[in-house]
Amino acid sequence: MQFTTSFVPEIRFGNDLHRTVGKAAAGFGARRAALVIDGFLAQSGLADRIAAQLADEGIASRFFSSFSGEPKLRHVREATEMATGCDLVIGIGGGSALDIAKIAACCAVSGEDPMHYALAAHPLPANPLKKIMVPTTAGTGSETSATTIFTGPEGRKLWIWGPETKADLVLLDPALTATLPANLTAWCGFDAMIHAFEAATNRNAHYGAKLYAHEALRLIGGALETAVREPQDLEARGKVLLGSCHAGIAIDNCGTAIAHNISHALAGLAPVHHGLATALGFESTIGWLVEADTADLNAAARALGLQSASELPSFVSGLMDRTGIERALPAAFTGFDDAALAAEMRAPENQPMRRSTIREITDGDIGVFAARIMTLPKTL
Amino acid sequence: MQFTTSFVPEIRFGNDLHRTVGKAAAGFGARRAALVIDGFLAQSGLADRIAAQLADEGIASRFFSSFSGEPKLRHVREATEMATGCDLVIGIGGGSALDIAKIAACCAVSGEDPMHYALAAHPLPANPLKKIMVPTTAGTGSETSATTIFTGPEGRKLWIWGPETKADLVLLDPALTATLPANLTAWCGFDAMIHAFEAATNRNAHYGAKLYAHEALRLIGGALETAVREPQDLEARGKVLLGSCHAGIAIDNCGTAIAHNISHALAGLAPVHHGLATALGFESTIGWLVEADTADLNAAARALGLQSASELPSFVSGLMDRTGIERALPAAFTGFDDAALAAEMRAPENQPMRRSTIREITDGDIGVFAARIMTLPKTL
Missing domain, CATH: 3.40.50.1970 (Rossmann fold)
Structure with a gap:
């Protein structure tokens, strides 16, 4: 080690x-x-x-x-x-x-x-x-x-x-943080949870960062739904805030991965909330990612209270449902197609997040992910 | 919080x-x-x-x-x-x-x-x-x-x-650390483990320090015996070293308690290795301490792989046995009696560690603990 x-x-x-x-x-x-x-x-x-x-x-x-x-x-x-x-x-x-x-x-x-x-x-x-x-x-x-x-x-x-x-x-x-509207609480909370998840499971993941990342997953996974539904529940708000802080420490050491490649690529096309874009990128790739079935993916799943990494896709979609995250892009994305997003995902500045992902991402994978994202309604 | x-x-x-x-x-x-x-x-x-x-x-x-x-x-x-x-x-x-x-x-x-x-x-x-x-x-x-x-x-x-x-x-x-003799590995390892335990369970214990302290307990509790018995096992050595580092972070925030009151009091009488003195102080007080049965004591016990705090006394004695820690003081302690140690335990500079202990320590308790320590053979 x-x-x-x-x-x-x-x-x-x-x-x-x-x-x-x-x-x-x-x-x-x-x-x-x-x-x-x-x-x-x-x-x-x-x-x-x-x-x-x-x-x-x-x-x-x-x-x-x-x-x-x-x-x-x-x-x-x-x-x-x-x-x-x-x-x-x-x-x-x-x-x-x-x-x-x-x-x-x-x-x-x-x-x-x-x-x-x-x-x-x-x-x-x-x-x-x-x-x-x-x-x-x-x-x-x-x-x-x-x-x-x-x-x-x-x-x-x-x-x-x-x-x-x-x-x-x-x-x-x-x-x-108590006055933050529900949708922003959910978007930002997902961003933090994905920071922790990606730092704990990507190719750069190491013991030192996982100590913070797993604690962030425990805190956010257990409290985000309450923080969104009960905005005045300061205990839940505090757990998400502390989890976000720990997740910051984790990415400070190990960076992120595919979901952030997608969210930065989306931001290259048109303005979109970073947390929403990251959540959409995460949901679109987590089923593909967990096929790697690494020890790190399973450990991250357990930190979220799950038995194994295979439960992650339904957990992620369920938590997005329960925190009211609409699967949609801002109207400003009308007119961009999946080829445009794929080009951004392949842009030099987004390659560190592609390379750090624990599964190799082929150009074909990028095409599939870009299509999933760009077929979302552009209605926000 | x-x-x-x-x-x-x-x-x-x-x-x-x-x-x-x-x-x-x-x-x-x-x-x-x-x-x-x-x-x-x-x-x-x-x-x-x-x-x-x-x-x-x-x-x-x-x-x-x-x-x-x-x-x-x-x-x-x-x-x-x-x-x-x-x-x-x-x-x-x-x-x-x-x-x-x-x-x-x-x-x-x-x-x-x-x-x-x-x-x-x-x-x-x-x-x-x-x-x-x-x-x-x-x-x-x-x-x-x-x-x-x-x-x-x-x-x-x-x-x-x-x-x-x-x-x-x-x-x-x-x-x-691989050339450190077995007795020093055991004494120092116990010192580190007790740092983590006391920081996680005393009156100053808080979430921020427990994050590091519990990790230290997991690492040291799981590896100390191997580090002592297999000095060239660098994985075990590494876990104890990393645990000691985390325990240092924990005491940096929350300090120690009764075992360190005793070890500093002993050092006030005559030269003794700090780790040995702390281990002796810990074993002499842990049965009394766990009667408090606090959530922190039980959480620390779980971090050591136990079911509950009530298992701590036999765990501590067993680990001291298996790591070869002799229950004895240096010959320089000949001539000092329990009253002398009790006086050191009540000295102003050792009161922070007395006050931080999760159970109130009466002067009667001090007399009991000092007698336990000073009846040990003075043969090292």
Whole structure:
């Protein structure tokens, strides 16, 4: 056995922890904090309340919330500008807010444009700004991963990757996730569960990541349905949030696989929620995947409470049914055919997820999967 | 539920990883490395081989190995002096080597004497030297904990505690532990297992620490006997080493309990191996402890492969038998009686471990436990 697990940031978990952001910032000796926060959270007054907490600790702050959807180059540029001159970056929101905050914390110290670091063109600065991450969706695991994604000038997805992007402190506050609508709770929860599943079963899977991935599967598999159906059940919300955080640690070490190849390929065609796209990709491939019948697939199935990997396809479809995930694509996908999706699935940037999949994916397989996805109704 | 888990360093696991120390040091951009290494390892040529690896990377190095037994003030002073002017500290050896290295990495940047930081008299420097820890015994978990212990000028145990003492990178190389004699393998392994058990079951136990502690119990409980009986079984050695590392993470968050109260109290009387003392303390108290019958005690028992906490006393005694742990104290304990041990168990520095124990420990209980220990033969 041989493995490496990247460092895991300090993690604090508890209801109403968002009231301790100011004290946490003071713990880093911060004097000027830059806050990247989802627009609707800022409008709800949360940005002002955080600013007041920071002011109570003698910390000046400013915030950036002029973004929506997946991060674009102009968002990460504006956030970098806002963070320049600060000594701490705080990200509060979904994966986009956290990704923007992580990039800004790196670029603000070096003065370089985010494009300078995209696709590993140059090494990241060794001493980025300190970062506190407060996820308000349970999905991307961005709070514990070294990955960020944004859309480049030509509309392509670009990555900035490196331990320098990782959080120093993660605050997990289930109460912050309670207002997330049911469909987003389900989509994000599936994304997190699939992170854990793919990290635990792909070709890069190892003991160190499986420790976190299996715990994530236990937590999310046991609580996602309740979190969707009973939005105020903070215990269930907390389990999904914690599971998402563990899943982030798992993908930080072992990456993902075929379901994420498909979801990134879909995003290359038209805007679609990443969690929904990943769930659709997962359901479309899990029956094919479990034919590999590896020890890792069976162990992941057991972590989900199943007897064996062969039960996974019906488990996945059943959980999608019970959490109300409609098998459909946004209307923006009208006009794209399966050949278009297959081409995206074969695009260079999506090959790591194809190659890491435990079964070899032939071009014929890609054609079959693309057809399954693109025959879904385009009605969302 | 509410908890905090401190950061976990990057962990690399694999046979012969000690051959990658030079490359790991280069990864930190080091130019001058200070090596704290057990004397017998240095004499075996390991220090020279590490120095050659470092030289291959253009890194100058010096080493300190003039210590034996538990660290004394002069050892940490000499190591600090050696590390001053370096930009990286590497600790290779048992818990003492790692503790000395961790202290030196802090004091070398500030120029302060180790006594300046003892018992939290002053805050540690915010930016200590980078630290690579390479444990060669599977026991203390010092490679993942924030604690260091040394003996002060008046012979008292002193602590330096803080996240600043923690490793940046841990290299776990089972091959390095293969020459450890059977009795030390057993003593250190019990120490690690008890770390995990106490962290998972004391009053401070929480979800975040139990994740690591239960895994440590699974690993050590399943492999310790083989590691002792088949010293060249690197798979078993590796499981105990990894378990010890996880147990270090667990105590880093939740601390220990009664068995460590007793082992520290014993060390206050006369020199005794910490692992042996802890095992003796554990066996003497586990029957009393499990009467509490808490959910945590039962969960820890299950992680050890048992049905319930009530099976723990016979499990512990059986494993001590099978790993050849003699129930005896060193001859240096002749002349001390149970009142002397009871007084140490009630000493202020040992009260945190008394208070954290899940059952209240009366002065009467202390008298009973001290009598059990001090009636052991003093023949080692």
